[in-house]
Amino acid sequence: MQKTMLIDTSKCTGCRACQAACKQWNQLPAEQTAFNGTYENPANFSPVTWTKIVFNYKDKDANGRVHWLFSKQGCMHCTEAACIKVCPANAIYRTDFGTVRIDPDRCIGCNYCAANCTYQVIGFDRAANVARKCTFCYDRITNGEIPACAKTCPTGAITYGERSELIPLAQQRVQQLQQAGNSEANLYGLEELNGLAMMYVLESNPESYGLIENPRIKLSTHIWDIIFKPVRILVVAAAFFALWVNRGESKKESD
Template identity: 35%
Template sequence: MSQAILRVQKISGHAGSVPGEDTQREYTVCKLIDTTTCIGCKACEVACMEWNDLPFGETVFGNTYQTMPETRWNYWNLILFNEHEREDGSLMWLMRKNQCMHCAEPGCLAACPADGAIVQYTNGIVDFQQANCIGCGYCITGCPFDIPKMNPKTHRVFKCTLCTDRVSEGLEPACIKSCPTGCLHFGSKDDMLELAGNRSKQLREHSNFPNAGVYDPPGVGGTGVIYVLHDASNPEVYGGLPKNPRVPWSVKLWKGPLKWLGNVAMVGGLIGLFVHYLRYGPKEREEEDLVSGPGGGKT
């Protein structure tokens, strides 16, 4: 994906400011997924595969209707099927479309040490640049949603791009276009939050879902993909959706205090070497260490 098409807001492993960041103005885009109207048809899975020309991979069916247990490096969008028992003893299907959440404060970008391997555009989309990827896998560790996956052969990491190529041309993501029930919506973050709030209110007032609400976790600064959930107080039942996701403390530690201490130690070492040089000068070879040859005679 060419970075010239979308304006960049953040760059992984990049020292200094982003060129032209002060002049960049663009509204944040957002995908809304209404889990209450998803029927698990998997049309979005097919559309994602086709549009992104992802290589075919063998599917693994378990004791579920899911195509495979989790997303892969070549399968970015997966419908999760979860059979849930309600308080009255009745059973209901909870289907959730699982893909990159495009966090406002992305842990993957914070963890990545490679300059330009991960970028965040001013519209909020987080995109991977495989040409700059060094295959360290730190982005996988930094993601609280366990989304990025590495190609074991190329050691490059992949995930949903939110169809940056389509969005940059004013189009909606391919999965949105394919949904037959209208459970997927795309637009500005403000518009999607308003739509999600109205839908949640409707579920609370006119359906038997008193805890219906919007999933937009503040621990990662909010997300570019939000959900309407039947029970927003218990997101874990939707295939392990974390209740309060955050960037792992290990990432914050080594990219924060430890990085600062490392820089201080390096500067201190250089200053120490300089002071030693000024005080003692260059190290001179002792006369007795100089030998003339095999005989060991002194010069």
């Protein structure tokens, strides 16, 4: 099963209802922010902001007017997920829905996932010493509900469903936009990092939306993955060995 959200930016009005719904459902408080010259608010992802509308614009559209390029962004639930590769505690895993989830009970607060996330969407909760990000509303989808952001979008810009069903829908929509005169319309998330569970119909190139064109996992992440895994096995084996030796010694003392 691969659940996916298709975000059609051509239908997004930047209303931020999805951003608010995410906060409400996940009981995330508001953040105090300052005006920084853009309507985008807050400026960054954080432990309490898991999704937000990124504001960009083209100076002039075909009618000579500013054309907004709004996009709901957050964790992309990448198939090739850097966060899973680097987590030394196996606290980040792929769910049965094909999404990526952090188990807060296993998170040891090392922050490696935040440092290595391809899209820089993980927030680090210093008070709880835990990394946090969009859960793809794991608690809702396991109960047959659709994610809060998709449920609330008033314009139908977010469609939630099976990836295999959403791909043709997305391709059709891109074609429709191209036929209507937008030759730049394209699909993002189909092939990037072997597929993102957040797929986008874009009206312009990914960079215009602040999205990475051809994202790649950093070499250092691969090296960390290759080197750390055997070391982790050694550490666990050493811990078991120490426990076994200690138990033997304690038994001798009590005899």
